[in-house]
Structures are given as C-alpha cells and as structure tokens.
Amino acid sequence: MSFLGYPRPDGSAGIRNEVLVLPPGLVASEICHFVPGTRTLESADSGSGRTANDRETIARVLIGLGRNPNTAACIVHNGSPGADYPELKAEVLVQEIARSGKPVELLDIAKEGGTLDALKMGIKIARAMVVGASRQRRVPCDDGLLALGVKCGISDPTSGIAGNPVVGYVYDKLVAAGGTAMFGETTEIIGAEHIISKRAVSPEVAAQMLDCVAKIEELAKASGQDIRTVNPVPSNIAGGISSLEEKSLGAIHKAGSAPIQGVLQYGERPKGKGLYFVDNWMTMTSIFLGYAASGAQLVMFQLGGGGLPNWTLLEGVPTGVVPLLWVTANPVTYARSEDSIDFFSGTVIAGEETIEQAGERLYRHILDIASGTRTRPETVRFTSPAQMYLREPVF
Amino acid sequence: MAEKRALKMKPNDNTATVLEEVLPGEDVIARMGNEVFTVKAIEKVPFAFKIALTDIPKGGMIYKYGEVIGRASTDIKQGSMVHVHNLEGTRGRGDLAPKGA
Numbered sequence: 001m002s003f004l005g006y007p008r009p010d011g012s013a014g015i016r017n018e019v020l021v022l023p024p025g026l027v028a029s030e031i032c033h034f035v036p037g038t039r040t041l042e043s044a045d046s047g048s049g050r051t052a053n054d055r056e057t058i059a060r061v062l063i064g065l066g067r068n069p070n071t072a073a074c075i076v077h078n079g080s081p082g083a084d085y086p087e088l089k090a091e092v093l094v095q096e097i098a099r100s101g102k103p104v105e106l107l108d109i110a111k112e113g114g115t116l117d118a119l120k121m122g123i124k125i126a127r128a129m130v131v132g133a134s135r136q137r138r139v140p141c142d143d144g145l146l147a148l149g150v151k152c153g154i155s156d157p158t159s160g161i162a163g164n165p166v167v168g169y170v171y172d173k174l175v176a177a178g179g180t181a182m183f184g185e186t187t188e189i190i191g192a193e194h195i196i197s198k199r200a201v202s203p204e205v206a207a208q209m210l211d212c213v214a215k216i217e218e219l220a221k222a223s224g225q226d227i228r229t230v231n232p233v234p235s236n237i238a239g240g241i242s243s244l245e246e247k248s249l250g251a252i253h254k255a256g257s258a259p260i261q262g263v264l265q266y267g268e269r270p271k272g273k274g275l276y277f278v279d280n281w282m283t284m285t286s287i288f289l290g291y292a293a294s295g296a297q298l299v300m301f302q303l304g305g306g307g308l309p310n311w312t313l314l315e316g317v318p319t320g321v322v323p324l325l326w327v328t329a330n331p332v333t334y335a336r337s338e339d340s341i342d343f344f345s346g347t348v349i350a351g352e353e354t355i356e357q358a359g360e361r362l363y364r365h366i367l368d369i370a371s372g373t374r375t376r377p378e379t380v381r382f383t384s385p386a387q388m389y390l391r392e393p394v395f
Numbered sequence: 396m397a398e399k400r401a402l403k404m405k406p407n408d409n410t411a412t413v414l415e416e417v418l419p420g421e422d423v424i425a426r427m428g429n430e431v432f433t434v435k436a437i438e439k440v441p442f443a444f445k446i447a448l449t450d451i452p453k454g455g456m457i458y459k460y461g462e463v464i465g466r467a468s469t470d471i472k473q474g475s476m477v478h479v480h481n482l483e484g485t486r487g488r489g490d491l492a493p494k495g496a
Binding site: 157 | 412464488
C-alpha cells in the first residue's frame with residue numbers, strides 16, 4: 001500500500017514538509033513567529049548544567065528532529081545556553097543533520113552582531129527555505145517508509161481489550177510491509193516483561209529489555225513509595241485498572257506480535273526496520289518528542305479516558321514536526337471528545353467489528369493522514385512545553 | 396433479570412471485564428471465544444471494571460490476560476467487583492522494600 005509523501009535525499013519520505021528552527025528559545029521562536037511554514041519546539045532543556053549523558057540525549061533529540069523526514073530544511077543557531085558544550089555545538093548539530101542531505105544552515109549569533117541582527121538573518125534564511133520547501137510535491141511512497149511511535153494513556157480496561165490490540169494489528173501490518181514501529185514506556189512493562197521479552201530477536205536484546213525494566217523497578221523500590229500511588233496514575237484506577245501489572249499486561253498489546261529488533265535509548269534512531277522497544281518515560285510531553293527524534297513521522301496516543309470525565313479538548317504534543325493521532329476504544333470517551341479524537345475502535349467492544357477489521361480501518365486512516373489529511377490536534381495550536389527524558393542529576 | 400456481557404481473556408482467568416454496567420442480582424455472561432461462563436453479580440460493577448468469576452481467598456492470586464495482576468488483600472466472593480479495595484499489586488512496591496535496600 002502507499003501514501004502521498006515528500007521524498008527526501010536520504011531515501012526517507014516526509015508526511016509533512018516543515019522548515020525547522022533549533023534549538024528552542026528566543027531566536028527560534030521569534031523566527032517562527034515571523035515566518036509562516038516554520039516550526040520549533042518549546043522546551044527549557046538547553047543542556048546547561050547537565051551531565052554528558054543527558055547532553056548527549058539532548059543532542060540526539062535535536063539532531064533527530066532535524067533529520068526527521070517531516071523536516072524539509074533546518075536552521076541551527078548557537079544562541080542557546082547549552083550551545084557551548086561539545087555535544088551541543090551548532091557546528092556539530094549542523095554536520096549531523098546535514099547527513100540527511102537536506103538543506104541546513106548555521107545561524108551564528110555573534111557573527112551577525114547579536115540577537116536582533118541574527119533574527120534578521122534567520123528570517124531571511126527561513127523565508128527562502130519555506131519557498132524552497134513549498135516547491136516540493138507529494139508523490140506516491142511505499143508504506144514501508146513509514147515509522148510510527150505509540151503511547152497508551154489515561155488507560156482503562158478498554159485499552160487492553162480493544163484499543164491496544166487494534167494498534168497492535170496496525171503495528172504487525174506496518175512491520176510486515178517493511179516499516180518501522182516503536183513502543184516503550186518501561187515502567188508499564190513491569191509485570192509483563194516475561195511475555196514481551198520472549199519476542200526479542202536475540203537473547204541479547206531480551207536481556208537488554210529485562211535490564212531496562214529491572215533498573216526502573218529498582219528505582220521505584222529505592223524511592224520507598226508504593227508504585228500504585230504513582231503509576232497506575234489516578235485516572236487509570238478511576239477507569240478500572242487495579243494494579244501496575246494489569247496496566248502493563250494491557251499495554252503490551254499495542255506492540256502487536258512481531259519480533260522485537262532492538263532496544264533504543266530516548267531519541268535514538270533505529271538501525272534497521274521492524275519493531276523496536278524504546279526505553280522511555282510515558283508522559284505525553286516527553287515520549288512523543290523522543291519518537292519524533294527516532295524518526296517517526298506520525299505518533300499515536302491510544303486513549304482509554306474512562307477515568308477522566310471532565311477532559312474533552314485533547315491537545316497536541318510538542319514534537320516540532322510530527323503530528324499526533326488520538327485513538328480510543330472507549331465509547332464514553334469518544335462521545336465526550338468526538339471532535340478531538342481521530343479514530344474510534346470501540347466498535348470491537350460493541351461486537352460490530354473484529355480487531356482485524358478495526359485495524360485495517362486504522363491502517364487506511366494512517367495512510368490518509370500520511371498523505372496530508374490533518375489530525376485533530378493539528379487544528380489546535382497549543383501544546384505544553386516538551387520535557388526531554390533526562391535521567392541524571394543536575395549540577 | 397437482564398443479562399449483561401463480560402469478557403474473559405484466558406482459561407485460567409478468575410476475573411472478567413464487564414462490557415456494560417452491571418447491577419446487583421444481574422446475571423453476567425462472560426465469553427471467551429465460544430465458551431460462556433455465567434456469574435451472578437452481588438454488587439454494582441461499572442463499565443470495564445472486573446468481576447470475580449470464582450471465590451478468591453485472601454492472599455490468592457488474581458488473574459486476567461492469563462497472568463497475575465495482583466493478589467487478594469481480602470476474601471473476594473464470586474460475583475463481586477475486583478479493584479484496588481480487594482486487590483493489591485505485587486510489583487514495584489517501594490513501601491514493602493527493606494529500608495536502605
């Protein structure tokens with residue numbers, strides 16, 4: 001099957017065609033305010049006072065967004081508080097992003113004579129890049145060029161019995177087509193790791209998965225807290241999920257049944273195609289940015305929602321260039337937020353569709369969105385600021 | 396009395412997920428493929444919450460998806476709702492970890 005996408009020099013294909021300005025902050029924001037067709041990220045994670053590991057994570061995220069197929073061209077400035085660390089130097093980011101073959105320009109604040117003069121130059125470059133990007137046309141692209149990332153959230157029992165299995169069907173179909181599928185949420189593997197790790201392609205990958213889970217559970221125990229007061233979150237419990245194990249056992253259904261090719265760090269690019277486990281944190285302001293940096297052109301939020309009766313308008317997520325798709329199997333959630341939800345799979349619970357039928361419908365819907373149809377969150381400008389998954393102490 | 400639908404996921408499950416709100420005294424028909432299990436609800440169970448298919452003694456393991464989702468923190472009667480008031484998770488329990496571990 002195919003979608004209409006923007007072919008990129010590295011052989012990938014974008015489903016959107018954005019000019020990206022990085023890193024986040026005043027310079028990027030003001031260029032983007034001035035020039036339609038440009039995007040940036042809202043995040044305070046500059047790298048300042050961060051350890052080398054965390055700075056590498058930030059660099060992976062910025063480089064990954066620049067290389068993401070949805071990015072047509074990119075400007076990198078050196079006016080961020082973290083820009084003097086070796087990992088985060090604008091020259092380094094530019095060099096790495098340029099490996100994708102896309103236009104990328106360095107905006108040197110000092111060379112331009114300060115912030116305001118740099119803004120003037122940045123606006124000039126951005127306007128030219130937007131015109132250049134707009135000359136590109138969508139062409140038919142193989143669905144094997146797609147990469148997806150998923151999270152299940154505000155989970156309730158409809159997630160485990162219908163919503164996640166429908167996503168899992170889509171993941172299996174995408175992997176069979178030669179595409180890339182990512183899932184994660186390490187805390188929500190606890191209680192299901194003995195099942196999911198059996199699907200690793202090798203004992204090494206299985207051991208890596210189990211190690212990620214063991215480390216998170218050790219941190220939970222060292223905190224001295226009953227994990228149930230943290231995760232499952234209150235809305236999970238209000239929706240009918242009784243323990244972290246129950247949540248995890250439902251959550252793994254979104255990963256379908258394909259072999260797991262490897263374990264990725266937050267923002268790391270997969271080395272090949274297929275299904276990957278990402279060692280990440282579940283929160284929506286963090287996880288989707290990581291998938292975008294790993295190369296996903298589209299991300300999905302599989303929503304339970306039963307435990308959040310007052311939530312009706314569903315916002316987007318801070319990824320810079322990657323759209324979000326809201327999916328739910330809960331009929332109450334869907335009735336409440338119909339104008340925010342892109343896809344409803346509660347037909348499976350009502351017995352009107354099988355998981356396969358709903359999965360085929362979702363797959364076609366994804367191809368439609370990949371071809372240019374807007375998701376509901378793409379009609380809402382607001383997103384909360386991004387929280388990169390930085391795991392080490394600050395100094 | 397009306398019959399209500401529920402879903403049993405695997406053969407060894409001792410809970411089923413109700414697919415519509417269940418009221419006390421109603422018969423619940425839990426399906427697993429072509430097999431059918433009937434249980435009479437002894438209390439209200441909201442949509443998508445779990446109902447006990449058997450009696451589960453305090454300390455007994457509670458199963459859904461064919462896997463342990465926790466243990467009974469009190470005796471659970473067949474037909475009652477299973478949730479955080481009578482099920483406790485067993486994983487990531489920092490509150491039970493030895494101090495200084």
